[in-house]
Amino acid sequence: EAGVAQSPRYKIIEKRQSVAFWCNPISGHATLYWYQQILGQGPKLLIQFQNNGVVDDSQLPKDRFSAERLKGVDSTLKIQPAKLEDSAVYLCASSSVDRMGGYTFGSGTRLTVV
Amino acid sequence: AQTVTQSQPEMSVQEAETVTLSCTYDTSESNYYLFWYKQPPSRQMILVIRQEAYKQQNATENRFSVNFQKAAKSFSLKISDSQLGDTAMYFCAFAGFGNEKLTFGTGTRLTIIP
Numbered sequence: 001e002a003g004v005a006q007s008p009r010y011k012i013i014e015k016r017q018s019v020a021f022w023c024n025p026i027s028g029h030a031t032l033y034w035y036q037q038i039l040g041q042g043p044k045l046l047i048q049f050q051n052n053g054v055v056d057d058s059q060l061p062k063d064r065f066s067a068e069r070l071k072g073v074d075s076t077l078k079i080q081p082a083k084l085e086d087s088a089v090y091l092c093a094s095s096s097v098d099r100m101g102g103y104t105f106g107s108g109t110r111l112t113v114v
Numbered sequence: 115a116q117t118v119t120q121s122q123p124e125m126s127v128q129e130a131e132t133v134t135l136s137c138t139y140d141t142s143e144s145n146y147y148l149f150w151y152k153q154p155p156s157r158q159m160i161l162v163i164r165q166e167a168y169k170q171q172n173a174t175e176n177r178f179s180v181n182f183q184k185a186a187k188s189f190s191l192k193i194s195d196s197q198l199g200d201t202a203m204y205f206c207a208f209a210g211f212g213n214e215k216l217t218f219g220t221g222t223r224l225t226i227i228p
Contacts, residue, residue, distance in 0.1 A: 103149075106158065
């Protein structure tokens with residue numbers, strides 16, 4: 001089966017600019033996650049979707065980050081305006097409802113804010 | 115809230131030797147999943163092994179096995195006959211039955227020396 005697709009692979013922007021990341025999960029996976037991984041740390045959940053509804057966005061900085069999952073498939077994560085501390089790898093993952101197949105991760109987007 | 119602790123930031127071992135990575139966690143839940151993920155420089159999180167907390171038998175996957183001590187809240191990963199391709203960051207992660215999100219530790223950087 002095809003994996004979790006993410007784009008772009010790399011992005012460099014100046015602070016205060018905006019940026020968007022795209023994720024296409026495993027076909028049939030109802031749950032989609034966005035994680036932020038700062039260098040030297042483990043991934044931290046930003047937002048979790050079940051189909052096209054938000055389950056958990058308690059760690060999402062809502063003043064600058066937004067995410068949507070239209071039609072319960074693809075998802076977009078946006079940052080506007082970006083700050084230096086947003087430099088990180090943004091990982092997308094998906095899982096089936098029963099999680100018997102575990103969680104499948106994409107290759108991530110490395111964002112550098114200068 | 116759940117926490118996952120990996121106390122070994124870096125480890126190295128000679129090729130073909132056995133290495134054990136440590137992980138402890140804290141939770142008030144009785145049923146949950148535990149995972150070990152490998153993250154090579156390509157950044158993609160690759161599932162190494164998973165354990166369901168209700169199963170007393172330790173999970174094994176070829177050269178990878180775990181020592182799951184539920185009472186001690188310990189979940190270590192043993193890699194036997196280590197190979198150069200095992201060089202990567204290794205993350206321990208927790209997911210509750212009711213809350214699907216993965217909570218990660220800070221990772222252990224493992225280097226296999228030829």
